[in-house]
Amino acid sequence: DAVLSIDIGGTKTMAALVCGDNVVEEVVVATERGAGPDAWISTIFETTSGWADRYQRIGIAVTGVTEAGTWSALNPATLPIPDRYRLVDCVETLFGKPAFAINDAQAAAWGEYRFGAGTGVSRLVFLTISTGIGGGVVIDGKPLLGLAGHFGLIRSQSEGQSPFEDQTSGRWIASEAAQNGHQIDAVGVFDRARNGEGWAAEIVSRSALRAATLCRDIQLMLDPDVIVIGGGIGLAEGYLDLMRSHFKELSPRLAPRLVAARLGRHAGIIGAADLAGESRA
């Protein structure tokens, strides 16, 4: 039967009834940043009250790090969360059903591994370039949890000066546009770049170069069969090809194999539902 699957991201929250890779019901609400986790969870409870007798388990994919049922922010700029918030206890108490919590990108990695672009491989890395930058790793059929995959927080490309996502993600693209005197979001910068505005194309290509360099490093660290690229930026027109253009001189053995995420915005809820359904909850 169905699983209630919830995806709490930095800008929006999705709740859905999921059976395998079928999203049977779906609702999306804004994540009110200042309201805090108690409010976000009770909003989902009210919004999905009509589905109460249609599921027995709950999967929760969240931006931030989950450890033994607790939830913390690594980058509060993406979403401010009280440290070690008792996410699973709060959801199980309010909804009255067993719950399983996992990071949103780790959930998406599992979703793509099971039902999307990663079916048939044994070692997959998922990289989402969106508001922040998230990632997930599946090694020989096992999803890595905890801190694993938090590529947005690494510092090696900036000699330790700032987290990778603060110089590459959608939030960075928008802040660079503002430095150029344009108050537009990342999607707007892509539109201007497509219309031939050089300043915008330059920002997009700097982001893509950094993401491509990260993928080269991931290949040497984890040697995945495939790197699945997701997120609003990662899947924006032309971005994946820009990334691939930096691998042309690489030997085939070292060149990362990038593929576009197939489950799109549903990857996280499908992955979280599958893991919750595996009676991990």
Ligand code: BMX
């Ligand atoms: C941040 C971090 C990751 C998350 C990634 C993408 C927080 C709150 N989030 O690096 O856990 O996976 O952003 O988040 O520290 P998204 O909301 O853009 O999907």
